[in-house]
Amino acid sequence: MNSYFNGQKVRSSVVFTVAAVSTDPTVVTFKVRTPAGVTTTSILGGSGSPVTKDSTGHYHADISTTSVGEWLVRWEGTGTCEAVEEDSFLISTRFG
Numbered sequence: 001m002n003s004y005f006n007g008q009k010v011r012s013s014v015v016f017t018v019a020a021v022s023t024d025p026t027v028v029t030f031k032v033r034t035p036a037g038v039t040t041t042s043i044l045g046g047s048g049s050p051v052t053k054d055s056t057g058h059y060h061a062d063i064s065t066t067s068v069g070e071w072l073v074r075w076e077g078t079g080t081c082e083a084v085e086e087d088s089f090l091i092s093t094r095f096g
Helices: none
Strands: 002-005 009-015 027-033 039-043 051-055 058-064 069-078 083-092
Touching (some): 027 058
Antiparallel strands (some): 027 039, 027 069, 069 083
16 A cells, blocks of 8 residues: 655556546546545546546546544446446554
């Protein structure tokens, strides 16, 4: 599990593929769960969405970390590319 310091931006990336070919899903959904259990859901193209399309099938989102603990990330593709990818990272601090 990757570890970062509190207040640091963390980039999450995903590549959606069909038969090993990068493919854009019809809908790209990005979810982040904080250590407090609060989940934020964003959809590519939605108002204020942190999701950015880099190229066909390739996406990223920058996460502003605000609390110490384990953060969970989930990418979902639906429609033309049905896929799910999950990841997690740890936020820590040396200061109280």
